[in-house]
Amino acid sequence: MRTRAQSLSFVFAASLCAGAFGSAGCSSSPSNPNDVGNGSSSPTTRSGGSSTPSGAPSTTSQAGSTQSTTSANNGSTPLSSDSSTSSTSTASSSGSSTSAGSSASCSFSDGATPTGNFLFPQSKHGSHCTYPATNASQICTAYKNWYNGITTTTGAGSGRRVYDASNDSSNTTSEGMGYGMLIAVYMGDKPAFDAFLTYVSAHLSNGLMGWHSDPNGNTLDPHSATDADQDIAWALIMADKQWGGGNYLSTAKSMLSQIKSSEISGNLPTEGDFSGATVKYPDYARPDYGATFAAVSGDSSWSSVASAEYSQFQSQQNKSTGLVPDTNGGSTVSSEGSRTPLHIGIDYCWHGTSSASSLLSPMVKTFVSLAGSSYPGNLALSLTVSNGSATTPTSPAGDIIGGPASVAAMYDASNASFVTSSYKLLASFITVATGAGIYGTHGDYFGSSLAMQAFLVMDGDFIDYTSP
Numbered sequence: 001m002r003t004r005a006q007s008l009s010f011v012f013a014a015s016l017c018a019g020a021f022g023s024a025g026c027s028s029s030p031s032n033p034n035d036v037g038n039g040s041s042s043p044t045t046r047s048g049g050s051s052t053p054s055g056a057p058s059t060t061s062q063a064g065s066t067q068s069t070t071s072a073n074n075g076s077t078p079l080s081s082d083s084s085t086s087s088t089s090t091a092s093s094s095g096s097s098t099s100a101g102s103s104a105s106c107s108f109s110d111g112a113t114p115t116g117n118f119l120f121p122q123s124k125h126g127s128h129c130t131y132p133a134t135n136a137s138q139i140c141t142a143y144k145n146w147y148n149g150i151t152t153t154t155g156a157g158s159g160r161r162v163y164d165a166s167n168d169s170s171n172t173t174s175e176g177m178g179y180g181m182l183i184a185v186y187m188g189d190k191p192a193f194d195a196f197l198t199y200v201s202a203h204l205s206n207g208l209m210g211w212h213s214d215p216n217g218n219t220l221d222p223h224s225a226t227d228a229d230q231d232i233a234w235a236l237i238m239a240d241k242q243w244g245g246g247n248y249l250s251t252a253k254s255m256l257s258q259i260k261s262s263e264i265s266g267n268l269p270t271e272g273d274f275s276g277a278t279v280k281y282p283d284y285a286r287p288d289y290g291a292t293f294a295a296v297s298g299d300s301s302w303s304s305v306a307s308a309e310y311s312q313f314q315s316q317q318n319k320s321t322g323l324v325p326d327t328n329g330g331s332t333v334s335s336e337g338s339r340t341p342l343h344i345g346i347d348y349c350w351h352g353t354s355s356a357s358s359l360l361s362p363m364v365k366t367f368v369s370l371a372g373s374s375y376p377g378n379l380a381l382s383l384t385v386s387n388g389s390a391t392t393p394t395s396p397a398g399d400i401i402g403g404p405a406s407v408a409a410m411y412d413a414s415n416a417s418f419v420t421s422s423y424k425l426l427a428s429f430i431t432v433a434t435g436a437g438i439y440g441t442h443g444d445y446f447g448s449s450l451a452m453q454a455f456l457v458m459d460g461d462f463i464d465y466t467s468p
Contacts, residue, residue: 106140106187109147114188116242123460124468129349129410132423134459142430143187146452150445151180151192155215159198163215166444174200174209174224178231179449185238186456193239200232201251207258208273223274226263227284227339229255234289237296241465249296256297267301267308282316282324283339285309287356288347292466310355313344321388322362332391334382335446338401341367341408342450346457348411350464360411367405368418379405400447402426403454410458423458426451 106120107113114120121136151162155172162176177200184193202217203210208224209232236252262273269284270277290306293299317324326336333340341363348356366388371379380390381401406422409415429451456462 106136106143108187108189108192109144110189110191112189112191115190116188117244118188118242118463118465118468120186120188121459121461122463122468124463125460126349126463128352129345130413130416130419131410131460132406132416132420132458134423134455135427136459138427138430139455139459139461140187142427142452142455143183143189145430146183146448147189147192150176150448151196153195155217156195156199157202157217159200159202160192160195161199161213161217162196162445162449164445170215171220172199172213172215173445174203174211174228174232176445176449177209178228178235179445179453181235181239182231182462183449183452183456185235185242186461188242190243193235197236197239206262206273207254208262211272224263224272226259226269226272227281227286229259229263230269230284230286230289233259233293234286237292238465253297256293256299256302260297260299260301264305267305268312269305269309279312280327281336282312282328283326283337283343285312285340286343287353288343288350291351292464295466310353310359313340313359314355317359317363318385319362321366321385322359322364323366323383323385323388324359324363325385331385332382333385335400338381338404338450340404342404342453342457345404345407345410346462349407349457357411360408364405364409364411364415364418367409368415371418371421400450403450407454407457419458423455426455 105113121134121139123134123136125131150165151160153160155161155163160180161172162180163170163172164176177196180196181193181200184190184196199217200209203213203219205219205222205224208229210219210222211225211228212220214220233252233255236248236255240248240252258273263270263277265277265279268279269281269286270279271281271284287306287309290302290309293305294302312328313324316328323333324337324340325331325333330337341360344356344359344363347353348360367379370383370388370390379401382391383389384391402422402425406419406426409418409422453462
């Protein structure tokens with residue numbers, strides 16, 4: 001029932017974008033048909049980006065504190081008005097978890113600054129992964145661009161919503177709201193998180209969010225999308241640890257119960273809570289969440305869900321390329337399946353899961369091979385699962401696959417160069433590649449949000465607050 005517009009695919013080609021880290025950026029905006037949620041009808045065709053609705057706030061500036069002198073901009077145009085950096089040195093994949101960050105001032109667009117028990121930037125490097133040198137000021141700037149570009153109070157009642165201006169007529173999806181809550185809690189932006197939660201709460205049906213609503217806040221489809229509900233539940237659990245109080249935890253527990261009873265079948269996530277929903281999309285799996293869901297809910301069967309999800313990944317993965325298709329039994333991987341490496345990569349960084357590393361090894365080998373020596377080279381979407389070839393390469397879109405691929409590559413120190421290049425590419429788009437349509441520049445909530453999550457993982461901010 002879930003359909004993603006995939007009429008175009010994406011390629012990272014340095015020559016198309018004034019060099020991988022060039023100061024000119026891309027000359028025009030690519031048409032990025034990304035996720036529009038799940039529904040019984042065909043998705044709305046996306047057009048180019050539009051201006052931010054009047055409800056979105058203006059950007060404010062921030063200052064960063066210096067942690068080391070390593071810059072992630074590779075000498076190109078400055079990424080923020082603050083010339084200082086808050087970078088972390090590359091960590092090895094051995095030893096105990098350490099906090100490599102120091103508090104940096106980050107004034108959000110809503111007037112708030114990071115608050116909570118886990119102040120941004122955490123920069124906590126787990127013992128299993130290799131991390132690139134990062135810059136907290138860059139991430140703060142990216143967050144503000146994301147917030148200004150694709151969130152608004154217009155049509156959100158007393159809350160705030162993430163909207164899709166690129167292809168879906170400024171409608172809102174539960175997936176976008178889940179991303180918004182994840183990003184806000186890890187940035188420590190409580191006003192934004194609570195505003196997103198207010199919108200979500202107003203669109204619950206049987207304890208789960210209706211996946212699709214229009215610019216006026218009217219529900220277009222009350223049925224849920226399992227990927228979004230899991231993200232929302234996770235964000236609520238993190239909010240309880242970040243700020244406490246309120247009903248964050250009780251709401252999360254209620255959602256977990258509903259997800260388990262309405263959206264999980266045979267220990268695997270289905271498309272949603274509607275009649276006829278099937279186990280269709282491998283990247284709906286969140287094995288990284290499983291252990292914490294089990295602990296918080298008191299339902300140990302969540303651990304069985306994580307195990308079954310790995311069995312599904314293994315059955316769908318091409319043994320040669322390591323790629324996992326968009327749909328079970330499919331032959332290509334595009335934006336729908338781009339989250340698989342992200343989810344598996346996070347699980348490995350958090351838990352060192354052996355099943356994760358065995359899946360990541362051939363997958364990342366393909367990504368690195370496609371990228372070539374002049375990263376980003378030919379890393380593209382869509383890809384043919386059987387041989388890794390690009391099906392229809394078009395414009396650069398470093399957010400949709402670059403972020404997930406870089407997180408996946410963090411599992412092994414031998415990929416350090418690829419991870420660092422990936423971070424630099426994503427960072428270069430913050431202010432340089434104005435045509436790339438990421439970080440909210442052109443209303444692309446899907447790619448923007450994947451890039452933000454990848455940033456937070458690479459900086460060591462996207463962590464499990466229940467076991468930091």
